Amino acid sequence: MTWQRRSFLLSSVSALACPNILRARPLFRFPDYPFRLGVASGDPSPDGVVLWTRLIPSPFDEFYGMKNEAVEVEWQIASDEAMTKIIAAGSQLAEPVKAHSVHVEVFGLRPHTFYWYRFRVGSEISPKGRTRTLPLPEMSVDTVRLGVVSCQKYEDGFFTGFRHLADEDMDLILHLGDYIYEKGGKFNKPRTHRGKTCRTIEDYRNRYTQYKMDDDLQAAHASHPWAVSFDDHEFVNDYAGADEGNGDPQDKLTARRSAAYQAYYEHMPLRRFCIPVRHSMRLYRRFRFGNLLSVNVLDTRQYRTEQPCYNGKQTARCEEVFNKEATILGKNQERWLFKNLTEDKVRWNAIAQQVIVAPRQLRENMYSMDKWDGYEVARQRLFHTLRVGKVLNPIILSGDNHRHSAADINMRPGDPDTPVLASEFIGGSITSRGDGFSMTEYGQRILNLNPHFKYFCDQRGYMRCIITAKKWQTDYRIMDYVERAGSPIETRVSYAIEHGHAGLTKL
Ligand SMILES: [Fe+2]
Structure with a gap:
């Protein structure tokens, strides 16, 4: 599934692609772009990595432009920079108790390999990040x-x-x-x-x-x-x-x-x-x-x-x-x-x-x-x-x-x-x-x-x-x-x- 930036909420086409999200609750409309702090990845292992972002459409307002409710955030990880070869995808709740941050632990990746990733909520798509897994312990590394x-x-x-x-x-x-x-x-x-x-x-x-x-x-x-x-x-x-x-x-x-x-x-x-x-x-x-x-x-x-x-x-x-x-x-x-x-x-x-x-x-x-x-x-x-x-x-x-x-x-x-x-x-x-x-x-x-x-x-x-x-x-x-x-x-x-x-x- 390729994501494209759209100015409207989820269409019926993507409703078929992401039925769980639509069943969960109607999408929250952000007052501004929610990925204002960018994305990050960390703590790589030979088969995975942590992907991070935080939803914060109004960084300097009292509640950061967020309601006191959880929002489902989709993520994708791909083996190419254009993100045409999606290796894994899923969703995670961004909860108010964690300041609407998400920490996705991805597994099942290949060792010592570059990956690209991004997040989406509704029509809002995060910047893209690049990450890399670790080699296997027994691998010979130059x-x-x-x-x-x-x-x-x-x-x-x-x-x-x-x-x-x-x-x-x-x-x-x-x-x-x-x-x-x-x-x-x-x-x-x-x-x-x-x-x-x-x-x-x-x-x-x-x-x-x-x-x-x-x-x-x-x-x-x-x-x-x-x-x-x-x-x-x-x-x-x-x-x-x-x-x-x-x-x-x-x-x-x-x-x-x-x-x-x-x-x-x-x-x-x-x-x-x-x-x-x-x-x-x-x-x-x-x-x-x-x-x-x-x-x-x-x-x-x-x-x-x-x-x-x-x-x-x-x-x-x-x-x-x-x-x-x-x-x-x-x-x-x-x-x-x-x-x-x-x-x-x-x-x-x-x-x-x-x-x-x-x-x-x-x-x-x-x-x-x-x-x-x-x-x-x-x-x-x-x-x-x-x-x-x-x-x-x-x-x-x-x-x-x-x-x-x-x-x-x-x-x-x-x-x-x-x-x-x-x-x-x-x-x-x-x-x-x-x-x-x-x-x-x-x-x-x-x-x-x-x-x-x-x-x-x-x-x-x-x-x-x-x-x-x-x-x-x-x-x-x-x-x-x-x-x-x-x-x-x-x-x-x-x-x-x-x-x-x-x-x-x-x-
Ligand atoms: Fe210091």
Whole structure:
């Protein structure tokens, strides 16, 4: 069945094609085009993927132009861009309790294959998206290309990076957190957050709506499947575990956190097992690319114990840093990760997560306690697993820091004269911190104090990882400016790790 845009409601011809929809209820007439936030796909498997959209004809009205009732949304997935070869189709209810979002889990697709998809309600047809399934675990795969993004503070600039990302050839985009920022609008910024600091479900929904109205972000979602994980700003700055981060009474906090997680789920292409249950949701999961690569996506926010000796900035390390009971992953996630790392028989073992893992002095013996530097025993457990489990080619991908960096993690952490255990690629931000500079006094200090840090750049962009059996290459894709739209992008520098030779090499 080919869909064509029509200006009237379902005709009798399509009534025969979709009898269930017509039986359900008369079609709701939207005040405006309902697919204003575009489409997305995510969490691919070898035989399927999640397709996402949300009906929102009037994004800034109280009820978004929707009635308090469910609406049936049809979907189609095809093996060609013109969508003439429909492989699967169906319908799903968009319900008001989920802000009229839909998350379709498609099964029965072919491994490592491109697909195109779209949605329809009545005469309204969504933009088209492209997605790709994963290879089968036993498949031999030549090349995998990953995009790694994080930190897209809307206020700080334009999402030009996403426009460039949309034009790339990628197997999967990893979003490592700070998809939104929770604070209220300020003046004198390149763009302005609508509304006050997010506290209620409506606040968070409105914030995602504003971000997702951005054409460049929509283009990046429509071009590739994504695998997302959140950091702190999807809820509140620097929170830990059940902690609120800002001194709200606990009961108010749990309601706020439930609202934040609910809105996150509603706007991301996530599977059913990620549906939040009150103030918790399962986000850690694994993506396997044949015999070449395993990507373990972590959640370092939800299960961590409180940051030790925490003052919000940098501090000397107090005794609490070495507390054996302290954790950044929580017991279950840690056990799950260590099992994957030691059991996956793949060439490259990637750990995609939020905060910097490598030891990093900000000033002499001063550290940030929000990173793995605050959780020394947990970090040692990870390093022990990499070493004793003989994990092949471990690569860490991190977000959060807003500056592009690359670091080696040595057997004796921080001592570059000992063998390299793993390498870490730290992504800059899409917009957070604005235009920035390629080098700063802060950056120079990081490089001087931490010889295992090889690169620093305080400008905006993303990482492009090109992975083959022989080599892992990360290209730092960087823009000159984001405070105005339209910056070109360039590969400023590339670092690589060759199979069999641990440690970063500048290309
Ligand atoms: Fe951020």
